[in-house]
Amino acid sequence: MSVGLVVVSHSAKIAEGIVELAGQMAPGVRIRAAGGTDDGGLGTSFDLVMSAVVDADDGDGVVVMCDLGSAILTAETALDFLDDELRARVRIADAPIVEGAVAAAVAAEVGGALAEVVDAAEASAAASAMTSDQNSPEEAVESTSSDRRGSDLSSTTLPPSSERPEEPIGANATLINPSGLHARPAAEFVRLASTFDARITVNGVDAKSLLRIMGMGLGIGSSVRVEATGTQAQEAVDALTTLLASGFGE
Structure with missing residues (x-):
């Protein structure tokens, strides 16, 4: 049910x-x-x-x-x-x-x-x-600020390694199916991502959000970076990249 x-x-x-x-x-x-x-x-x-x-x-x-x-x-x-x-x-x-x-x-x-x-x-x-605001001027300012903050890391004391954010597990794939990550393939991808106890992103976008995935407009030939952290991170990356490589049966 x-x-x-x-x-x-x-x-x-x-x-x-x-x-x-x-x-x-x-x-x-x-x-x-x-x-x-x-x-x-x-x-x-x-x-x-x-x-x-x-x-x-x-x-x-x-x-x-x-x-x-x-x-x-x-x-x-x-x-x-x-x-x-x-x-x-x-x-x-x-x-x-x-x-x-x-x-x-x-x-x-x-x-x-x-x-x-x-x-x-x-x-x-x-x-x-x-999704519609991804390239907004405000985001550009924030991105620039983030880059500036990143350039100052050399003068910043980093926290102990035990307190640093978990390093993500990642892998690359290329979309080979004609419709890319749109409609049915996007939904299939999100459904699979949602089964894992992990935080998963696709090119930096939440892999469990259908609208964010579809909003990227990734078509055939697009490069995809899948990254995950959490208990099932490795399993998630393996399963999702396998699905991408399969072409979704198209």
Whole structure:
């Protein structure tokens, strides 16, 4: 079982498209669309939302994603009419509908509990903003400051070796699959990374964040540096570089 997802949109086509996209990332998760009105027009439907939530529930709860304010109102009304047991395990996430649905789907796919799936959805907005700001002037200033601090290390007393940060284990790989680290391959990579007790990065980006991985835009031929620290660092690096070298079966 896993947490289910419901996508509520004023457009049936938008809801269905998001479900299709998120479903590619998380084929084992129940993701249901509740888009448009009962007659297929633009708007939202109390009955469609109710039906989608009941169908998405697999016993572990349901996270609902909404596009506009009135969709949230419809979802909240529908939840009021659920039986107490089901209503207790349904949450409406405050997140962008596309990014949130994708992030939530991956979190549910790797076995995240209801609260963790909600957190993944709601963190997607911040992750998306961080990705878009990677080359911002502010970051450039911070990078320059970091370089300056680094140049002053020779005059700084370093802490004892026992107190220094753990040295990461790392390995390089080259993407050989046509789609690189996008869509399904990115989700497969994140799912695998999430199984290890380790802090893992890909070219300096959190390997367990789907949006950060996809935001790098790494395509075929791109060089990838996988680094990890923690209990399962070596296992993580070995498994992830093997997956990259496999081409994801493409």
